[in-house]
Amino acid sequence: MKLVTGAEMKEVDRYSIEEIGISGLVLMENAGKEVAQAIIEFLGDLKDKQVIILAGKGNNGGDGFVISRLLIEHGIGVKTILLGKKEDTSEDAKVNLEILDKLGIEVQEIISKEETLALKGTLDKADLIVDALLGTGIKGELRGLYPKLITLVNNSPTSVIAVDIPSGVEADTGRVADIAIEAQETITFALPKIGTILYPGADFVGDLKVVDIGIPQMVIDKQDFKIDLITSELVNKLLPIRAADSHKGSYGKLLLVAGSTGMTGAATLATQASLRIGAGLVTLGTPRSLNPILENKLTEAMTYPLGESKEGVLSRESVIEIKRLLNDRDVLAIGPGLTANDEISYILNHLLEKTDKPMVVDADGLNVISDLNILKGRGAPTILTPHPGELSRLINKSIEIIRDNPIEVAKNFARDYNVTLVLKGARTIIATPQGQIYINHTGNSGLATGGSGDVLTGLISGLLVQGIDEVSATIIGVYLHGLAADLAAEDLTEYSLLPSDIIDYLPQSLKAVRSDK
Ligand SMILES: NC(=O)C1=CN([C@@H]2O[C@H](COP(=O)(O)OP(=O)(O)OC[C@H]3O[C@@H](n4cnc5c(N)ncnc54)[C@H](O)[C@@H]3O)[C@@H](O)[C@H]2O)[C@H](O)CC1
Numbered sequence: 001m002k003l004v005t006g007a008e009m010k011e012v013d014r015y016s017i018e019e020i021g022i023s024g025l026v027l028m029e030n031a032g033k034e035v036a037q038a039i040i041e042f043l044g045d046l047k048d049k050q051v052i053i054l055a056g057k058g059n060n061g062g063d064g065f066v067i068s069r070l071l072i073e074h075g076i077g078v079k080t081i082l083l084g085k086k087e088d089t090s091e092d093a094k095v096n097l098e099i100l101d102k103l104g105i106e107v108q109e110i111i112s113k114e115e116t117l118a119l120k121g122t123l124d125k126a127d128l129i130v131d132a133l134l135g136t137g138i139k140g141e142l143r144g145l146y147p148k149l150i151t152l153v154n155n156s157p158t159s160v161i162a163v164d165i166p167s168g169v170e171a172d173t174g175r176v177a178d179i180a181i182e183a184q185e186t187i188t189f190a191l192p193k194i195g196t197i198l199y200p201g202a203d204f205v206g207d208l209k210v211v212d213i214g215i216p217q218m219v220i221d222k223q224d225f226k227i228d229l230i231t232s233e234l235v236n237k238l239l240p241i242r243a244a245d246s247h248k249g250s251y252g253k254l255l256l257v258a259g260s261t262g263m264t265g266a267a268t269l270a271t272q273a274s275l276r277i278g279a280g281l282v283t284l285g286t287p288r289s290l291n292p293i294l295e296n297k298l299t300e301a302m303t304y305p306l307g308e309s310k311e312g313v314l315s316r317e318s319v320i321e322i323k324r325l326l327n328d329r330d331v332l333a334i335g336p337g338l339t340a341n342d343e344i345s346y347i348l349n350h351l352l353e354k355t356d357k358p359m360v361v362d363a364d365g366l367n368v369i370s371d372l373n374i375l376k377g378r379g380a381p382t383i384l385t386p387h388p389g390e391l392s393r394l395i396n397k398s399i400e401i402i403r404d405n406p407i408e409v410a411k412n413f414a415r416d417y418n419v420t421l422v423l424k425g426a427r428t429i430i431a432t433p434q435g436q437i438y439i440n441h442t443g444n445s446g447l448a449t450g451g452s453g454d455v456l457t458g459l460i461s462g463l464l465v466q467g468i469d470e471v472s473a474t475i476i477g478v479y480l481h482g483l484a485a486d487l488a489a490e491d492l493t494e495y496s497l498l499p500s501d502i503i504d505y506l507p508q509s510l511k512a513v514r515s516d517k
Pocket residue numbers: 009012013024027028031056057058059060061062063090133134135136137138139140141142143144146163164165189190213215
């Protein structure tokens with residue numbers, strides 16, 4: 001499903017209206033009708049219900065005027081409030097304002113602080129508030145009376161349904177400059193805005209419903225939208241069917257290089273995750289002295305004792321053994337629990353520069369990349385899976401800059417260094433060298449535990465090794481990782497969720513995706 005910025009949505013609007021000839025009033029009427037329908041469903045019993053429509057001066061407010069008229073047609077009590085003057089409303093909004101006027105439906109203009117504050121009683125007594133104040137046309141900090149009115153709404157016990165986007169949330173980024181409407185439901189038109197998926201905006205949306213307002217699919221297809229929300233349908237399409245007459249060789253040979261003293265768990269989690277997602281043959285290369293421990297912790301995977309610089313940490317000489325092992329393997333995943341020191345840095349940079357096998361680099365592997373330009377010239381796909389802290393170190397930019405512009409930062413990095421980047425977070429963002437962006441919305445706070453990233457590394461490399469392309473492997477891995485965590489949290493709660501539970505719930509997540517035909 002495509003995600004759009006406010007500007008991209010406006011272009012879809014413009015093209016539909018100016019090039020195709022579907023008038024803005026038709027789109028507004030359709031938008032209003034969809035929201036009115038959602039309100040009627042939300043209210044259930046319509047008898048003696050009072051709905052407050054809060055309208056702004058733009059087309060979002062215009063939607064509000066259509067909603068007022070349609071609810072009244074259904075016999076619902078409606079009070080329509082315009083924050084501003086009628087003469088200042090947009091063209092299409094004004095047409096609907098005049099229709100209300102001719103129908104004798106009153107619209108109250110609110111233009112002072114006193115009038116705004118006097119709304120408290122009305123808002124608190126109502127059965128529902130409809131937020132038609134600001135939509136995709138918002139720019140910058142809330143001006144005028146908006147902050148006061150939004151504060152009243154948020155402090156009111158009355159439920160809120162937001163039109164297109166909760167007022168105060170920036171459509172393009174999900175940033176909330178000061179405050180925003182906290183909605184129970186958001187009815188958004190045609191395509192979800194990025195700001196309703198990314199945090200903090202996603203926190204204000206409540207249940208998001210995407211409704212069709214009559215924009216031709218051809219108009220949407222014509223646009224070159226680059227951002228996709230990862231859906232179960234997409235994952236189902238990308239997940240290959242396993243041939244009946246296959247054998248373990250059909251699913252690839254994976255080499256994981258991971259672990260150091262005190263961090264054998266990271267190596268174990270990554271290895272088990274790769275097996276659980278269906279890798280054919282998995283070998284874990286780990287420091288020699290830890291090999292007996294890993295032999296004990298792992299059953300299906302082979303282990304290989306590698307040279308140590310000191311007990312429990314790889315030596316630079318081990319790179320010779322790793323390269324030899326790699327000759328007979330299809331994919332290398334490196335990083336979980338390795339420790340970050342000069343020896344590991346030598347190993348990582350040497351392998352990036354001198355090998356041409358697909359690589360998944362995570363955790364300590366990311367912390368020791370010395371020259372990002374090594375990545376550019378690699379003759380094989382490279383997937384990096386940093387969290388914001390690791391990416392901050394890689395690009396030498398603050399975590400705040402990354403948090404404020406995750407899509408731009410991820411897109412530029414993937415393009416500049418020719419890698420598939422997985423920027424992990426409350427919404428994980430995948431960026432490809434070709435400039436495509438995928439946003440994942442599965443997962444929960446239970447993932448904020450050491451070890452979750454090791455599982456993800458195992459999933460992505462375990463999929464890549466089966467011959468799935470690097471972008472598809474990343475999309476499937478990220479989505480299933482979060483879905484397994486969601487299914488596990490339902491049984492175990494987000495507090496008790498352990499990374500190993502994600503591995504245990506993978507089969508259920510695969511079944512869930514497969515059942516979404
Ligand atoms: N295809 C569609 O998606 C359709 C969408 N519709 C609705 O139209 C709005 C977008 O309308 P627009 O007139 O461009 O802008 P808004 O109504 O969101 O707001 C503009 C309005 O608000 C004032 N304003 C802007 N920024 C601020 C601020 N920071 N503080 C205070 N006031 C601000 C500005 O001055 C304008 O007056 C979209 O969301 C949908 O709801 C169409 O109805 C149908 C097709």
